[in-house]
Amino acid sequence: MTNLERTPKIRIQDLTKVFYKKQDSMTALDNISIDIADGEFVCIVGPSGCGKTTLLRILAGLENQSAGTFSIAKSSEERPLQSMVFQERGILPWLTVEENVAFGLNMRHLPASIVKERTHYFLNKVGLSKFARMYPKELSGGMKQRVSIARAFANDPEILLMDEPFGALDEQNKYILQEELLSIWSETKKTVLFITHSIDEALFLSDRILLMSSQPGKILKEIKMDLPHPRKVIDIRSNPSMAEKFLDIWSHLQEEVQESRK
Amino acid sequence: MKEVINPVVTEEREWRKQQRKGRMKAALTISSPLMLLVLWEFLSQSGLIDSRFFPPPTQIVSTFTSLLTSGELFSHMGISLFRILAGFLLGVIPGIIIGLCMGLYAPIRHFVSPLIMALMPIPTLALLPLILIVFGIGETSKIVTIAGSVFFPVVINTVAGVITIDSIYIDVAKNYGASQKDFFLKIALPGALPVMLEGIQMGQAIALLTIVAAEMMGAQSGIGYLIWTSYSAFLLKEMFVGLILISFFGYLFSLLIRALQRKLLPWR
Ligand SMILES: Nc1ncnc2c1ncn2[C@@H]1O[C@H](COP(=O)(O)OP(=O)(O)OP(=O)(O)O)[C@@H](O)[C@H]1O
Numbered sequence: 001m002t003n004l005e006r007t008p009k010i011r012i013q014d015l016t017k018v019f020y021k022k023q024d025s026m027t028a029l030d031n032i033s034i035d036i037a038d039g040e041f042v043c044i045v046g047p048s049g050c051g052k053t054t055l056l057r058i059l060a061g062l063e064n065q066s067a068g069t070f071s072i073a074k075s076s077e078e079r080p081l082q083s084m085v086f087q088e089r090g091i092l093p094w095l096t097v098e099e100n101v102a103f104g105l106n107m108r109h110l111p112a113s114i115v116k117e118r119t120h121y122f123l124n125k126v127g128l129s130k131f132a133r134m135y136p137k138e139l140s141g142g143m144k145q146r147v148s149i150a151r152a153f154a155n156d157p158e159i160l161l162m163d164e165p166f167g168a169l170d171e172q173n174k175y176i177l178q179e180e181l182l183s184i185w186s187e188t189k190k191t192v193l194f195i196t197h198s199i200d201e202a203l204f205l206s207d208r209i210l211l212m213s214s215q216p217g218k219i220l221k222e223i224k225m226d227l228p229h230p231r232k233v234i235d236i237r238s239n240p241s242m243a244e245k246f247l248d249i250w251s252h253l254q255e256e257v258q259e260s261r262k
Numbered sequence: 263m264k265e266v267i268n269p270v271v272t273e274e275r276e277w278r279k280q281q282r283k284g285r286m287k288a289a290l291t292i293s294s295p296l297m298l299l300v301l302w303e304f305l306s307q308s309g310l311i312d313s314r315f316f317p318p319p320t321q322i323v324s325t326f327t328s329l330l331t332s333g334e335l336f337s338h339m340g341i342s343l344f345r346i347l348a349g350f351l352l353g354v355i356p357g358i359i360i361g362l363c364m365g366l367y368a369p370i371r372h373f374v375s376p377l378i379m380a381l382m383p384i385p386t387l388a389l390l391p392l393i394l395i396v397f398g399i400g401e402t403s404k405i406v407t408i409a410g411s412v413f414f415p416v417v418i419n420t421v422a423g424v425i426t427i428d429s430i431y432i433d434v435a436k437n438y439g440a441s442q443k444d445f446f447l448k449i450a451l452p453g454a455l456p457v458m459l460e461g462i463q464m465g466q467a468i469a470l471l472t473i474v475a476a477e478m479m480g481a482q483s484g485i486g487y488l489i490w491t492s493y494s495a496f497l498l499k500e501m502f503v504g505l506i507l508i509s510f511f512g513y514l515f516s517l518l519i520r521a522l523q524r525k526l527l528p529w530r
């Protein structure tokens with residue numbers, strides 16, 4: 001943007017989170033400031049325990065920050081601010097696949113016809129139409145995460161928060177779901193903040209990667225990704241500049257992990 | 263020469279073997295009570311055990327049919343079932359409501375749980391004299407006695423059911439903006455239901471234990487009364503009829519509640 005500074009979709013300013021327990025305090029997040037543009041797909045990569053989940057939970061309204069502010073720009077009155085895709089076990093076992101996908105819409109008491117239409121649209125998107133009436137116990141891990149993703153997109157929030165949604169999946173499932181996610185994302189133009197352990201995943205999915213330091217979590221570095229969409233997993237593997245970026249992130253993370261072990 | 267193996271035949275043989283095993287297990291399950299009855303019959307008939315105290319099962323069965331045809335048994339069964347059902351409902355419904363409130367609201371839980379913990383160990387039967395004084399010797403006192411014993415396992419299991427709901431489901435509800443009412447109906451109730459139903463199953467068993475004892479002590483009718491008066495009059499066949507009825511109802515009720523569990527928890 002040359003002429004006017006576009007207002008960011010998500011603006012996080014000096015966010016700090018301290019956990020306090022019995023005279024003992026621990027800084028999980030230290031002065032985090034991030035701006036994320038509308039429609040941007042941002043991945044956060046960082047060592048275990050650096051505060052990624054904590055950051056997401058604060059944005060999701062599930063936890064209060066100790067200091068600092070954040071804002072999510074609203075584009076429409078009836079749209080919810082954010083929806084979260086949880087790492088695991090995020091779908092409700094006592095609801096059918098269909099009811100799980102419709103959960104957010106039902107909580108907002110939207111008209112039944114709209115709920116039905118959107119639920120079916122996204123069930124179809126993630127290829128689970130045939131399983132609509134089943135309970136989660138009958139689904140595989142990958143299918144459960146699809147339900148979780150469909151639920152978040154169906155809710156049509158301003159932004160999507162994803163906490164390692166594919167962390168527990170096997171390689172192949174992971175690739176398939178990553179491509180699916182990108183295709184839904186490019187169709188819906190959602191702003192996504194995505195957490196992952198996997199450098200490959202971050203390289204494949206994001207417009208921008210944020211590297212976090214080990215505890216207390218700070219933003220160390222940001223890496224712009226300029227690979228065009230639509231992307232295929234194969235593209236990442238065959239692109240030499242990706243290997244370079246991989247090594248760059250890898251060495252940063254190595255340092256951080258070493259640091260946290262001292 | 264190599265033997266030709268047909269995989270379907272192999273599997274069919276395996277399947278038959280499994281079927282035979284299944285039938286064998288079913289036969290074992292019914293054979294132990296049958297053997298007991300046959301042994302009892304034999305010992306009692308041959309005088310090896312005193313048939314005045316242990317009348318042979320065949321005689322108990324004929325007593326059962328004569329009690330049944332005279333209509334006496336029906337009235338005892340009817341009144342006992344009524345008391346069990348009324349007392350059960352009077353214990354279960356407040357148990358669920360209070361349990362849910364305690365589970366959902368920590369202040370209520372902390373305020374009420376000492377009372378529950380203090381009252382729970384007192385057997386309701388020990389309070390029967392007091393209950394009789396307060397509620398009189400009518401039906402109310404028996405119903406209250408049963409309700410009192412059913413209430414505790416239900417309330418405790420309901421609270422446990424609510425507070426052990428995985429916190430991630432609570433986060434999901436919060437994240438998707440569930441209202442109080444939706445949270446209650448879509449998260450708390452279904453999430454607590456499995457453990458709650460275990461409590462109801464326990465309550466059912468306790469209701470049967472209580473009804474017999476309560477009817478022995480303060481009633482003029484019912485299966486417990488039948489057992490007690492038959493015993494006092496040394497009519498042991500009639501007493502055994504009562505005992506066997508209780509055991510039958512216990513079995514029937516737990517089957518009913520198991521069926522209810524399957525119906526209410528299709529997602530398990
Ligand atoms: N409720 C809490 N009370 C106290 N400490 C907490 C709490 N939640 C998180 N922490 C601490 O904050 C730090 C960051 O936790 P967080 O879950 O955000 O890490 P993470 O980056 O998501 O790790 P991972 O990649 O392993 O999921 C950890 O050291 C953790 O122990």
Ligand SMILES: [Mg+2]
Nearest residue numbers: 052053054163
């Ligand atoms: Mg985490």
